[in-house]
Amino acid sequence: MDLQKLREKAIRVVRAKLRESVREDTLIVQTVSGIDELEKAANLLSKRLREWYELYNPETSRAISDHEMFAKSISSKSKKELLNELKIKDSMGAELKKEDTDAIMNLAEEVKSIFALKHSQEKYLEVSMKKTCPNVTAITGTQIGAKLISLAGSLERLSSFPASTVQLLGAEKALFRHLRNKRNLPPKYGILHEHTLLSKVSPRNKGKMARTLADKISIAAKVDYFKGKYIGKELSAQVEQKAKELR
Amino acid sequence: MDLQKLREKAIRVVRAKLRESVREDTLIVQTVSGIDELEKAANLLSKRLREWYELYNPETSRAISDHEMFAKSISSKSKKELLNELKIKDSMGAELKKEDTDAIMNLAEEVKSIFALKHSQEKYLEVSMKKTCPNVTAITGTQIGAKLISLAGSLERLSSFPASTVQLLGAEKALFRHLRNKRNLPPKYGILHEHTLLSKVSPRNKGKMARTLADKISIAAKVDYFKGKYIGKELSAQVEQKAKELR
Numbered sequence: 366m367d368l369q370k371l372r373e374k375a376i377r378v379v380r381a382k383l384r385e386s387v388r389e390d391t392l393i394v395q396t397v398s399g400i401d402e403l404e405k406a407a408n409l410l411s412k413r414l415r416e417w418y419e420l421y422n423p424e425t426s427r428a429i430s431d432h433e434m435f436a437k438s439i440s441s442k443s444k445k446e447l448l449n450e451l452k453i454k455d456s457m458g459a460e461l462k463k464e465d466t467d468a469i470m471n472l473a474e475e476v477k478s479i480f481a482l483k484h485s486q487e488k489y490l491e492v493s494m495k496k497t498c499p500n501v502t503a504i505t506g507t508q509i510g511a512k513l514i515s516l517a518g519s520l521e522r523l524s525s526f527p528a529s530t531v532q533l534l535g536a537e538k539a540l541f542r543h544l545r546n547k548r549n550l551p552p553k554y555g556i557l558h559e560h561t562l563l564s565k566v567s568p569r570n571k572g573k574m575a576r577t578l579a580d581k582i583s584i585a586a587k588v589d590y591f592k593g594k595y596i597g598k599e600l601s602a603q604v605e606q607k608a609k610e611l612r
Numbered sequence: 613m614d615l616q617k618l619r620e621k622a623i624r625v626v627r628a629k630l631r632e633s634v635r636e637d638t639l640i641v642q643t644v645s646g647i648d649e650l651e652k653a654a655n656l657l658s659k660r661l662r663e664w665y666e667l668y669n670p671e672t673s674r675a676i677s678d679h680e681m682f683a684k685s686i687s688s689k690s691k692k693e694l695l696n697e698l699k700i701k702d703s704m705g706a707e708l709k710k711e712d713t714d715a716i717m718n719l720a721e722e723v724k725s726i727f728a729l730k731h732s733q734e735k736y737l738e739v740s741m742k743k744t745c746p747n748v749t750a751i752t753g754t755q756i757g758a759k760l761i762s763l764a765g766s767l768e769r770l771s772s773f774p775a776s777t778v779q780l781l782g783a784e785k786a787l788f789r790h791l792r793n794k795r796n797l798p799p800k801y802g803i804l805h806e807h808t809l810l811s812k813v814s815p816r817n818k819g820k821m822a823r824t825l826a827d828k829i830s831i832a833a834k835v836d837y838f839k840g841k842y843i844g845k846e847l848s849a850q851v852e853q854k855a856k857e858l859r
Contacts, residue, residue, distance in 0.1 A: 377702065380702055380703075380704050383704045383706075384703075384704065384705065384706045384707070385706070386706075387667045387668075387705075387706035387708075391667060392664075392667070392708075392712055392715075395660070395663065395664040395667070396715065398660060398663075399657075399660050399664065399719060402656050402657060402660050403657070403722075405656065406653035406656055406657055406726075409649050409652065409653055410646075410649060410650070410653055413642070413645060413646050413649050416642065416645075417639075417642040417646065420634045420638060420639070420642070421634075455624070455627055456627075456631075457627050457630045457631065458631065458634075459630075459631045459632070459633075459634035460631070461634075461639075464736070464739075465639055467736075468639075468643065468733060468736045471729055471732060471733070472646060472729070472733075475650075475725065475726060475729050478722065478725060479653075479722060479726075482718055482719070482722050485718060486715060486718070486719075489711065489714075489715045492711070
């Protein structure tokens with residue numbers, strides 16, 4: 366009987382621990398992957414939408430390359446209006462019945478709604494990032510910061526990494542290719558290649574710039590994880606200064 | 613000058629030909645692929661939704677295996693109601709703030725809306741199929757019939773195929789594997805394996821049943837393409853008779 370009680374108590378404790386293990390950064394990891402997948406779904410359905418709509422009005426599909434813009438245009442304007450805008454009198458597209466265009470328009474609505482959700486999730490991510498790790502976000506921006514946490518697995522793990530690991534997060538494939546056969550050069554940066562400052566320095570200094578960024582991100586992650594005060598301003602001033610020196 | 617006129621006329625003729633080349637079955641091919649891709653998108657986002665929601669309420673996600681049902685349940689009922697239904701008092705999920713559950717619920721709404729669109733496209737496909745090829749649809753049903761047209765490329769091509777080709781549509785990979793090395797047996801059926809009658813006959817008669825189905829589909833496709841009268845009733849009676857004999 367005592368054993369039974371002990372078992373129940375142990376289960377209660379584990380349940381509580383599991384509940385507590387969900388933190389802000391766990392949600393951030395989910396949101397980042399969610400945004401990625403919304404983008405994938407939107408692209409998949411946009412391609413189908415274009416192929417389908419091109420039977421009806423190929424000229425407009427060719428003229429608008431952005432998927433979201435395209436879905437918005439075709440659902441807000443008629444074929445005639447769209448062709449007038451392009452000054453085309455004799456379209457190559459077929460005339461379709463209303464029920465056939467309706468099916469296409471329903472798909473266009475869905476594509477629009479997926480893009481809209483993606484934007485709202487991005488805003489939610491921005492708010493969470495600023496709250497959970499203001500210092501990292503100050504240096505990297507929302508997207509790259511969130512991806513770093515997602516690649517590391519959690520803010521806790523990111524904060525425990527040395528700067529050299531942070532620098533190569535997202536470049537695992539290139540790194541191990543280098544380690545296997547020494548012919549390939551080691552990678553200089555992983556996900557950090559998306560950072561705007563990297564595009565501002567000269568090609569031969571990109572490695573140095575990535576190292577500086579990783580240094581500061583590593584400091585910022587530690588401060589964020591242990592809920593230190595906000596030093597994002599100083600850190601981002603430092604990396605920008607470095608970017609100017611390395612231009 | 614005459615050459616200029618001739619050129620303009622030629623372009624006009626080609627434009628008109630292109631416009632006319634879009635037929636009902638072209639739209640069917642698009643719709644079939646569209647439905648496939650909606651399903652892919654719905655599954656992709658459903659998996660994310662579950663992983664995300666399981667931080668909040670893992671028990672409900674485990675209890676409902678159907679993706680659509682799951683999205684509907686969590687967006688119509690609160691966590692408390694859902695746990696009461698399962699008679700669970702002590703959930704392992706964490707308590708989340710309203711803005712965090714809102715982000716999850718938005719994704720659930722999107723998943724629901726993609727499933728709803730998929731159902732409406734399936735209905736549209738059913739109507740188109742019954743109008744464009746009533747005879748083929750009478751034997752195969754909407755889904756398989758539409759996939760056969762999609763695999764053939766058009767109703768015209770499907771009607772020009774011999775029955776043996778119809779039988780193997782969708783089994784091209786297995787067929788060519790057999791032709792390359794004779795060790796593998798030739799496939800007995802392609803997409804037709806999804807037909808309900810095939811599951812009703814004994815395993816050793818499945819090949820025969822597929823051949824009968826393909827025979828009748830091939831006849832039906834020719835009648836449909838040349839706009840003959842409706843003989844779907846006789847044809848489907850014949851295949852059902854055959855299925856009884858081969859049971």
